[in-house]
Amino acid sequence: MSGFAADWLALREPVDHASRNPAQAARMRAHFAEREALTIVDLGCGTGSNLRGLAGELPPRQRWHLIDGDPALLERARKDLADWAETARPSGDGLELHRDGRVIEVRFECADLTVRDLDFADVGAELVTAAALFDLVSEDWLERLVARLAARKLPIYAVLNYDGEAEWLPAAPLDGRVIAAFNRHQRGDKGFGPALGPASSEALAQLLRQHGYTYGAGTSPWVLGPAHAALIRALTDGFATAAGEIEPARRAEFAAWAQARATAETVRIGHRDIFAHA
Ligand SMILES: C[S@@+](CC[C@H](N)C(=O)[O-])C[C@H]1O[C@@H](n2cnc3c(N)ncnc32)[C@H](O)[C@@H]1O
Known part of the structure; x- marks a missing residue:
């Protein structure tokens, strides 16, 4: 298990899709506008949210190669993608999906990206994408990836990379301390060696x-209000838990903070998107 619960990924999916940076999305769309078909590799695909968010921006015939280290999330991806499509049928060991006039072939690969x-020549990649992944990876791994892709x-x-900016409004005295500890936690090892965390973009x-x-x-910030109560509660708990691992003596204080801050009027979590071509 990767530790990323499918329910957490489902909670963030609509907000992730709405938060993408429009200018970078437009650059990406324009880059492939003349193409009839495209092969895309999605790193750390989870339950397939990135495909669902991007398919409408890409050419009519798409072949997606979804890679994740967690077999349970890949199984959930297979189910969620079939549910999302207008029609879905087995194709090889993957799926053929139809939605909004697009034909989308999907293959699933369970692999450790480290x-x-x-x-990705083996799968004919023409675009490599990742959502909410690069803040987990180490500098060494990212160097290796970019050298291979270049x-x-x-x-x-690369979308939705956490950038270290977080804000609960109206502000409260302990916010800064929790955010600082959370950001230190983000630099810990998430399986790739010391993570880049807020420095990834x-x-x-x-x-x-x-x-x-x-x-x-x-x-591509999340800007959350009363309509996102469940996501605010889950992420506020996540901040307090991670912060408590950095400052164990303040665990109870951080838990009380989470309890109070879960009803903040607005929560803003900063992310960045990047589109690059050679
Ligand atoms: C924050 S989740 C993002 C999931 C998905 N991209 C999304 O936007 O919903 C990070 C994903 O990376 C995967 N992951 C983490 N480390 C990995 C590794 N070493 N190899 C393959 N996948 C990994 C996790 O299983 C998880 O699905």
Whole structure:
């Protein structure tokens, strides 16, 4: 198990889709506008949210290769994608989906990205995308990924990378302390070595420059209000739990903070999106 619960991913999906940076989405769409067909690799696909969010922006015939290390999430992806499509039928060991005039072939691969080859020539990748993944990875791994993709001049679309900016409104005295501890927790090992956490977008941008990519970056914050009560509660608990792992002596204080802050009027969680092409 990866530790990412399918229910948590389901809770964030509509907000993730609505939060994507429109300018970077438009650049990505324009880049492939003339294409009839495209093969896309989605790293750390979870239950397939990135496919559901992007399919409408991409050419009429799509072949998606979904990779995740968690077999349970991949099984859920198979089910959720079939439910999302207008029609779905088995195709090879994957699925053929039809939705909004698009034909979408999907293949599922259970693999650990820390050991898998990162060139994706084996699956014919023409675009590599990842949602909410790069803040979990280490600098070494990201360097390896970008070097492999640059060698094949593959476009990269990395969305919803947490950028360290978080805000509960109206503000309360302990907010800053919890956010600082959470951001330290984000730099811990999430399976790839020390994680980039809030530094992931800047690290990616720097690597893209080094490898001669043309790239654009923009913010994609979650801006949450009363309509997102369940997501606010879950993420506020998540912040307090992670912060408590960094400052164990303040666990009870952070738990009380979460209890009080789960009813904040507005919560803003900062993310960044990047689209790059060679
Ligand atoms: C924050 S979730 C994002 C899921 C999905 N992209 C989304 O936007 O809903 C991160 C995903 O990366 C996967 N993951 C984490 N470490 C991994 C690894 N070493 N190899 C493959 N997948 C991994 C997790 O299983 C999880 O599905």
